[in-house]
Amino acid sequence: MNALLRDANPPLTRSVEDYLKVIYHLSNQGGFAATSDIAAMLDVAPPSVSGMVKRLSETGLIEHVPYRGVQLTAQGRRAALRMIRRHRILELYLTQHLGYDWGGVHAEAEQLEHAVSDELVERMASALGHPLYDPHGDPIPTAAGEIEEAELVSLADAPVGLKLELRQVGTQDSARLHYLAGQGLTPGVLLTVSERQPFNGPTTVALVPSGDPRVVGRELAQLLWCREVPVDGYGAAAR
Amino acid sequence: MNALLRDANPPLTRSVEDYLKVIYHLSNQGGFAATSDIAAMLDVAPPSVSGMVKRLSETGLIEHVPYRGVQLTAQGRRAALRMIRRHRILELYLTQHLGYDWGGVHAEAEQLEHAVSDELVERMASALGHPLYDPHGDPIPTAAGEIEEAELVSLADAPVGLKLELRQVGTQDSARLHYLAGQGLTPGVLLTVSERQPFNGPTTVALVPSGDPRVVGRELAQLLWCREVPVDGYGAAAR
DNA sequence: TAAGATGATTAGGCTATACTAATTCGATAA
DNA sequence: TTATCGAATTAGTATAGCCTAATCATCTTA
Structure with missing residues (x-):
């Protein structure tokens, strides 16, 4: 069919929504998301990402700098935040109204976020009393697409005893990223600082909820940006 | 990739689930579902149906008699009933817990039925008190895939004043089917018998909730099989 | 019983998405 | 400054859907 006659603004596919979400998470503070990181997060091969990147930049959802990475455009960011709002409201609704733990x-919300209508999301938000934070304490974007940016501390500076959520990993270095992933240290994981050796020594953290300890050297700890999580685990109530 | 190495029992796609559902509805009492009827129900072209029919019979979900139509196998029927259970529980949940009218x-459930997990369906069923009927009075299949078959009366024999749901149209004749569809007389529609002329004359019905009257000649009325709907509209409460 | 009508199927294409293998770019290190 | 290596891209292929146009089968009717 003639390309000019096709719907100029077709609804996004499930795949596209997933790509936008991970690009959002990977390029959070103004950086570029690397092809291989996107591929790893979505569990697809890097050439699949190159292909999708091409389509997404043609439709104006992302900006692509070849061999450097991608960033969301304003339109892409709006779409990504819409998915994140859906995801967080779904997680909250499922735990509070349907007894999920x-x-x-997460897996359930991951599926549903592509299928719910805007109306349903707003009805769930209503039933929850229009919450501002999800149970991890992460801010829920508004329906208009605004989100409160959390203040982040590097793990190397975080005080002992604090409960933290790993939000960003400040490197593109693949070896480091793979090492961290192997340790379970990926964005979204919850942890507490259990001790730090003096004289710039390593920090020991315990993963939540497993309690597994991880020892992180200072150099790496400086790359791990975390957000303080309110101790009751429910940001909405705490603020 | 080598076909032998692929997952022997991959999860069904959304499309496949939709095909199975309409084949179930079209071949309800042991008949065959015709290609053109499937195409009309799914709003796709008939060759698309032929293509899908080929794939579905290769995977053992349907039985295909060329130029005659298709029927579900036991496996296909199980999958179809699973979708119908999901759909009816979702409709009930959305109306009773989230204020939908x-x-x-219907449209919301149509999307969600492909995305919810079995666990979520069962949690919603629990929250609803394990209902046996949806708000139309249609029976909800069990998780094990059993469904209560409703007793049907032909519209030509239904007593005046009864509230009915049109369940099956007992013909494959295209002209008749198109005429009925044009009159809004498609399976699922609710109606009440307002009067019947004596000496095998036509039956007049009123559509619910619009109240629009339809006059149906005896020959056609005999083809319209209906289920009696409890007057309160909530089968679950009535039984 | 043969011709037409109608519905089903095949033929041939298109798009989105994925893959592997081959190639190219760019940064690091000698 | 160049050789090398890893990451990114291109090339080429596959699959699940969909489509239109062309053909084929079946049923009805003259």
Whole structure:
């Protein structure tokens, strides 16, 4: 069919929505998301990402600098935040109204976020009392697409005893990223600082909820940017 | 990739689930579902149906008699009933817990039925008190895939004043089917018998909720099989 | 019983998405 | 400053959907 006659603004596919979400998470503070990181997060091969990147920049959802990476445009960011709002409201609704625990809720929300209508999302938000934070304490974007940016501390500077959520990893270095992923240190993971050796020594953290310890050297700890999580685990109530 | 190495039992796609559902509805009492009827129900071209029919019979979900139509196998029927259970529980949940009315709920459930997990469906069923009927009075299949078959009366024999749901149209004749569809007389529609002329004359019905009257000649009325709907509209409460 | 009508199927294409293998770019290190 | 290596891209292929146009089968009717 003639390309000019096709719908100029077709609804986004499920795949596209997933790409936008991970690009948002990877390029959070103004950086570029690398092809291989996107591929790893979505569990697809890098050439698949190159292909999708091409389509997404043609439709104006991302900006692509070849061999450097991608960033969301304003339009892409809006779409990504819409998905994040859906995801967080779904997680909250499933836990508070349907008895889910924090184990199973992420996978379920991951599926549903592509299928719910805007109306349903707003009805769930209503039923929840229009919450501002999800149970991890992460801010829920507004329906208009605004989000409160959290203040981040590097793990190397975080005080002992604090409960933290790993939000960003400040490197593109693949070896480091793979090492961290192997340790379970990926954005979104919850942890507490259990001790830090003096004289710029390593920091020991415990993963939440497993309690598994991880020892992180200072150099790496400086790259791990975290957000303080309110101790009750429910940001909405705490603020 | 080598076909032998692929997952022997991959999850069904959204499209496949939709095909199975309409084949179930079209071949309800042991008949065959015709290609053109499937195409009309799914709003796709007939060759698309031929293509899908080929794939579905290769995977053992349907039985295909060329130029005659298709029927579900036991496996296909199980999958179809699973979708119908999801759909009906979703409709009930959305109306009872999220304030939906009967207008918007069908489209929303149509999307969600492909995305919810079995666990979520069962949690919603629990929250609803394990209902046996949806708000139309249609029976909800069990998680094990059993469904209560409703007793049907032909519209030509239904007593005046009864509230009915049109369940099956007992013909494959295209002209008749198109005429009925044009009159809004498609399976699922609710109606009440307002009067019947004596000596095998036509039956007049009123559509619910619009109240629009339709006059149906005896020959056609005999083809319209209906289920009696409890007057309160909530089968679950009535039984 | 043969011709037409109608519905089903095949032929041939298109798009979105994925893959592997081959190639190219760019940064690091000698 | 160049050789090298890893990351990114291109080339080429596959699959699940969909489509239109062309053909084929079946049923009805003259």
